[in-house]
Amino acid sequence: MHRPHRRRLLRSALAFALLVGVVVAISQLAGVAERREAGQPTVLEFDTPHETWMVQAPADAARELPAATAKLGGGKTGGELSGDWHEVRLGSEVTAAEAEAAFGAAGATNVEPVLPRVPYDEPTATDDAVPASDGAAPSTEAPSSHEDGAVATGVATQLRNGPVSAARIGEQWALAQPSDQDIDAPEAWQVGTGAGAVVAVIDTGVDASHPDLAGRVLPGRDFSGSATGATVDKVGHGTAVASIIAANGTAMAGVAPDAKILPLKVFRDSASAFSMSGYVQAIRYAADQGVDAINISLGCGGSTSCYSKAELDALDYASTKGVEIVVAAGNGDANGNGLDNDSPKTPDFPSGYELPGLIAVTSSTRAGDRSTWANYGASTVDLAAPGEGILVAAPLGSYRSVTGTSFSAPMVSGAVALVAAANPGIGVDDLKSRILQSAVASRTLAGRVVSGGILNANGALYAVGAANVSGGGAATTVTKPTPTAPRSRASIGTPPTLAWTLPAGWRSARVLLSGPGGRFDQTVSASSRAVSQPARAWRSGTYEWRVQARTPAGTLVTSATSYYTLLPRLGAWVMSGRVRTGGRSVRLRVGYAASVPQATVQVRITHGSSVLHSGRAERRTMHVRGTGSPRRGWFEYDAKLARSLRRGERIVVEVRVVAGGQTLVRRFGATAR
Numbered sequence: 001m002h003r004p005h006r007r008r009l010l011r012s013a014l015a016f017a018l019l020v021g022v023v024v025a026i027s028q029l030a031g032v033a034e035r036r037e038a039g040q041p042t043v044l045e046f047d048t049p050h051e052t053w054m055v056q057a058p059a060d061a062a063r064e065l066p067a068a069t070a071k072l073g074g075g076k077t078g079g080e081l082s083g084d085w086h087e088v089r090l091g092s093e094v095t096a097a098e099a100e101a102a103f104g105a106a107g108a109t110n111v112e113p114v115l116p117r118v119p120y121d122e123p124t125a126t127d128d129a130v131p132a133s134d135g136a137a138p139s140t141e142a143p144s145s146h147e148d149g150a151v152a153t154g155v156a157t158q159l160r161n162g163p164v165s166a167a168r169i170g171e172q173w174a175l176a177q178p179s180d181q182d183i184d185a186p187e188a189w190q191v192g193t194g195a196g197a198v199v200a201v202i203d204t205g206v207d208a209s210h211p212d213l214a215g216r217v218l219p220g221r222d223f224s225g226s227a228t229g230a231t232v233d234k235v236g237h238g239t240a241v242a243s244i245i246a247a248n249g250t251a252m253a254g255v256a257p258d259a260k261i262l263p264l265k266v267f268r269d270s271a272s273a274f275s276m277s278g279y280v281q282a283i284r285y286a287a288d289q290g291v292d293a294i295n296i297s298l299g300c301g302g303s304t305s306c307y308s309k310a311e312l313d314a315l316d317y318a319s320t321k322g323v324e325i326v327v328a329a330g331n332g333d334a335n336g337n338g339l340d341n342d343s344p345k346t347p348d349f350p351s352g353y354e355l356p357g358l359i360a361v362t363s364s365t366r367a368g369d370r371s372t373w374a375n376y377g378a379s380t381v382d383l384a385a386p387g388e389g390i391l392v393a394a395p396l397g398s399y400r401s402v403t404g405t406s407f408s409a410p411m412v413s414g415a416v417a418l419v420a421a422a423n424p425g426i427g428v429d430d431l432k433s434r435i436l437q438s439a440v441a442s443r444t445l446a447g448r449v450v451s452g453g454i455l456n457a458n459g460a461l462y463a464v465g466a467a468n469v470s471g472g473g474a475a476t477t478v479t480k481p482t483p484t485a486p487r488s489r490a491s492i493g494t495p496p497t498l499a500w501t502l503p504a505g506w507r508s509a510r511v512l513l514s515g516p517g518g519r520f521d522q523t524v525s526a527s528s529r530a531v532s533q534p535a536r537a538w539r540s541g542t543y544e545w546r547v548q549a550r551t552p553a554g555t556l557v558t559s560a561t562s563y564y565t566l567l568p569r570l571g572a573w574v575m576s577g578r579v580r581t582g583g584r585s586v587r588l589r590v591g592y593a594a595s596v597p598q599a600t601v602q603v604r605i606t607h608g609s610s611v612l613h614s615g616r617a618e619r620r621t622m623h624v625r626g627t628g629s630p631r632r633g634w635f636e637y638d639a640k641l642a643r644s645l646r647r648g649e650r651i652v653v654e655v656r657v658v659a660g661g662q663t664l665v666r667r668f669g670a671t672a673r
Contacts (some may be wrong), residue, residue, distance in 0.1 A: 255414020308364025357428025
């Protein structure tokens with residue numbers, strides 16, 4: 001055969017082989033695509049990705065935040081909100097570790113994902129609840145949202161005495177009822193009705209057009225980003241809260257019917273559209289406006305992940321400005337059982353923060369017992385107030401009956417307004433002391449709340465204040481530096497703000513603090529009366545502290561020693577997940593937090609009742625970041641599964657953190673995509 005002919009045959013054979021190879025490759029790729037489409041996933045899509053973050057950075061570092069945000073794939077960096085905090089929006093694929101690394105490199109001092117706060121109304125009905133061990137009968141007042149008609153007329157006033165009248169006051173058992181299991185509002189009105197006091201309601205807005213709020217609602221401010229404004233309430237929650245505080249008597253009476261309401265809107269016309277950035281701004285705005293009290297009937301509970309340094313900083317700012325802060329303690333779990341807010345497993349925020357003048361409120365029943373569906377806490381919840389079957393104002397000039405700790409808190413806010421109006425210039429410690437001292441004892445609340453009792457508005461007006469809230473009893477003259485918060489020997493779940501009082505003319509100098517890990521002394525300004533526990537003091541354990549101050553003559557005087565115990569605090573979350581090896585394994589990036597040096601982390605993956613994987617994280621894979629409280633870290637975890645995952649399948653990733661004798665279990669739902 002001639003050589004040219006052989007070359008032509010060879011080229012034809014090579015071309016044919018190449019064509020066959022291309023066809024085979026295309027077929028294989030099509031098969032892979034078909035198999036992937038049919039059921040081989042590549043990622044885990046978790047139910048609650050964090051997209052909004054709060055980043056704290058000093059002015060020089062704040063200039064670098066946009067660049068750090070860009071490195072994370074875009075998003076948006078907002079301007080300074082308050083206290084060096086900035087809101088940053090990132091894609092849901094950005095993990096906590098990536099955010100911490102990027103913003104930390106830019107100079108940020110704190111980075112935290114936002115866990116939304118929710119209104120504390122309408123708890124789960126408790127008809128089938130098991131009686132509590134303290135003897136409190138299960139609450140029978142099922143939550144209700146039924147709307148009443150327009151204002152009823154011609155109904156006789158049922159006041160026992162007092163200057164306030166209202167057409168439907170006979171339905172307001174919390175103010176006055178024949179059994180006297182009420183807050184004694186009519187008796188309190190003999191002293192005053194709250195004229196001159198202002199209460200900020202941080203909520204869903206307040207309907208200023210409601211007849212019972214006419215003349216009581218100030219212009220306020222909308223921090224939610226809605227287009228409707230602070231005096232429009234499409235949810236109804238804020239309007240209900242405001243009416244309990246200051247309804248004018250058209251049909252119902254508020255606890256302080258002549259007080260004013262400053263509406264600050266932080267929900268964008270939906271109970272699920274919460275703005276964390278607006279919330280922290282609203283708290284500081286209220287303090288700057290000089291309000292007497294802030295009512296916060298919202299929160300986040302059941303997990304240490306709800307702790308927010310941004311929230312705490314804003315509340316601390318308000319406290320140092322002399323504002324009383326009244327917060328709802330929370331409505332328990334999905335089964336209608338109240339949770340122990342003292343437990344490091346089930347804390348609630350903001351009610352769990354230790355701050356001067358912060359009053360945490362749970363619910364009581366018509367019979368004067370603890371509401372079994374409401375949260376409690378011997379050291380974190382201060383007292384109870386009526387919270388079942390409460391008449392409130394509703395949209396379109398109507399009324400309804402509601403249940404929840406959301407509606408217990410404004411009972412106390414109204415009483416605070418009465419005391420503040422009758423005692424201009426009263427301090428937050430003194431005011432809180434009067435509220436707690438005058439609480440009416442209840443057997444079912446003993447050992448469950450600080451005061452052991454239920455709000456009595458009239459008693460608060462006649463109570464004698466005390467410089468030291470923890471001591472109770474009659475007021476004493478302060479002759480030396482005196483620690484006031486946390487309460488001495490208290491066991492608390494989060495790093496506290498240390499507060500103290502001084503005699504007139506004295507100047508603060510230093511706070512001497514020691515505990516696990518060493519000494520954490522701080523120099524403070526002469527006018528300071530409170531300081532946050534340093535972030536470097538992150539470990540759990542017992543701390544002791546004293547305050548040093550100078551007399552008018554310049555002599556340095558040291559207070560007596562006060563003690564508190566910081567309970568172990570644990571956290572866990574899953575940041576991302578990749579499906580590998582055709583669905584037979586997953587790589588998870590798991591975050592955890594612990595306030596003790598050693599923590600064990602276990603991971604379990606289930607599908608329905610089937611366990612697909614169970615194992616323990618190797619310590620060498622963990623990466624601890626920062627010195628915050630609690631200390632946070634993350635690790636990558638490779639899990640071999642008992643069978644392959646299919647696209648669209650739902651799994652649950654369970655993360656168990658064990659440290660300091662405490663165990664936290666959190667479960668995260670995810671879908672294979």
